Amino acid sequence: MDWLFFGEISLAGLAMGGLYALIALGFVIIYKATRVINFAIGEIMMFAAYLFLAFAGGMEMSPWVALPLAVLGGSLLGGVIEKVMIRPMLGESSISVVMVTIGIASILVGLVELVWGADPQLLPGFLPRKPVFIGEMYLAPKIAYGFLIGAALLVVYLLYFRFSRGGVALRATASDQAAAYSMGINVRRVFNLAWVFGSLAASLAGVLVAATGGLSPQFGAIGLSVLVVVIVGGLDSILGALIAGVFIGWLETVAGAYLGGEYRMPATFAVLAAILVLRPYGLFGTHEIERV
Amino acid sequence: MRIGDAKQSYEADEAIWTSSTQKVWFSLFLVGLLVFPFMADAYLLYLGCMVGIAVISTTGLNILTGFTGLISLGQAGFMGVGGYTVAWLSMNTALPFPITLLLAGLLAAAVGILVGLPSLRVKGLYLAIATLAASVFLHFIFAEWESVTGGMGGLSLDPAHLFGLTFQSDFAMYFIIVPLAVLMVFGATNIFRTRTGRAFIAIRDRDISAEILGINLLRYKLMSFALSSFYAGVAGGLFAYFYRVVTPESFPLSMSIFYLAAVIVGGMGNLLGGILGAAFMTLIPEALKLLTAALTPFYPNAPIFMSPMLEIIFGALIVGFLIFEPHGLAEIWHRIRRFFSLWPFKN
Secondary structure: OOHHHHHHHHHHHHHHHHHHHHHHHHHHHHHHHOOOOOHHHHHHHHHHEEEEHHHHHHHHHHHHHHHEEEEHHHHHHHHHHHHHHHHHHHHHOOHHHHHHHHHHHHHHHHHHHHHOOOOEEOOOOOOOOOOOOOEEEOOOHHHHHHHHHHHHHHHHHHHHHHHHHHHHHHHHHHHHHHHHHOOOOOOOHHHHHHHHHHHHHHHHHHHHHHHHHOEEEHHHHHHHHHHHHHHOOOOOHOOOHHHHHHHHHHHHHHHHHHHOOHHHHHHHHHHHHHHHOOOOOOOOOOOHHHHH | OOOOOOOOOHHHHHHOOHHHHHHHHHHHHHHHHHHHHHHOOOOHHHHHHHHHHHHHHHHOOOOOOOOOOOOOOHHHHHHHHHEEEEHHHHHOOOOHHHHHHHHHHHHHHHHHHHHHOOOOOOOOOOHHHHHHEEEEEEEHHHHHHHHHHHHHHHHOOOOEOOOEEEEHHHHHHHHHHHHHHHHHHHHHHOOOOOOOHHHHHHHHHHHHHHHHOOOOOOHHHHHHHHHHHHHHHHHHHHHHHHHOEEEEEHHHHHHHHHHHHHHHHHHHHHHHHHHHHHHHHHHHHHHHHHHHHOOOOOOOOHHHHHHHHHHHHHHHHHHHHHOOOOOOHHHHHHHHHHHHHHHOOOO
């Protein structure tokens, strides 16, 4: 076995996993606050990445201006989706809400195709091109710097939710809506903010992933990998999202490198199936107790 | 409720046909179905067959999702099992189509039971994701088990045959697909008049309460999975006979979502809704195609916009129905019927 090769693959996988963790964090924020499983998260990422393409490629802005703008656009989209399409579904069965997000995903794919066409596109390069070596191991610079930017936002998020007023409001709403409401927390605003923050994380990750792997209307399929991550980690666990994100990213890349690209999905879904059978609520998820 | 239609017994209350008007209309509908292929051109015939296949599969998914409350994202995978079974059997044996379709349904049902096993431990969206995992594995098997499934190239098969007759044209296939669809919808109607069907509904409404009432959850959930995948398997088999080629890409994940959408747009837990939804969702793309063809002389770019517009309409239909008409087309249909049964006394 070639350990150097294994190390390089693992490193790339772990870096990819860091971005998965960021997307999964966005997913978990939305789920924790509003109990909505967002199947459209991959498409929100895609939308932000196309916005970046429009700003940096079409309008020739500096990438460092286009990046925040695109991320802002993606998070605004999340807020609008919540206001217009998710809010009316409050109190409906979870299956209906999930189908609404699937519908939204389809609408976004169609819109993107309408505006930017169906062909794959390359994002203008904005990350440094100097190869990164860790010890002897080579790591593609796009992946390395993408990981660093993603990790930075991840840390900001964790601190924000731990210490800020908004973060406390969000956690309070997640643990008990009625109690939070009676303590004067504006629950409706929290729902909206959760979608904005969740989409923000996803949007940043979307631009970074698209910068390494290219962009097409099928980009949203990455949402399926993220779904695996959050189920394995536990739908309502931030810690779970981080650990499972890194692990699934690593597994996917290693399986792809050693067994071939067609094994990427089955490998991660095998882990998913095992988790569903052994620990149905994920590694760190809350086990819900049901009463009649 | 019709005037002068008081029920005197439970039998009358549970009957499928509650009035003679219904019988007349249904007979007319059947005659219409029978006459249709002789009047229709090739394109309409093709649409009729597509709708028939979609009706069978949607009815199956309706049993599972609409009546038992178990969400499945694996319908396309189960259809694939049926399709590949029929394809393999027609290449390697000389069995006539009723047997191959039956075997396709049974094999799909067996796979369905296997996929349904986690349903005792997980439910709701977790279960949906378990079925999603199943469809990923099935797709992988279709693509990689080359000695049986032919890999990415897929299999092409001979036309369906019975007693020396071959069913090659759409016209001939219509007479397999549509009677089978009517039969299977009729079967589903009857399931929900028995203990089994009532148990499904009880599980949907509140599974813990159903268990307390003495319904064996695992058994009935698996039964629902088996029935639903049986329908999917038969639909997949017909799909294979109709197109005479199956590849892994014939049964993509988007197809599972298509059938879920058909169930929702039609009306969950309503067999009539499933039929309306299947027909509606199958015909929407065709309507859009016609519209595009009509617009092309004025806007030469119209064909480019068709596929994205289809995605948008598809999504908007799902979102729109869920927000504004959660009971689907079936509810609209009932409103229309109520209007006519009260007309002209109301307003």
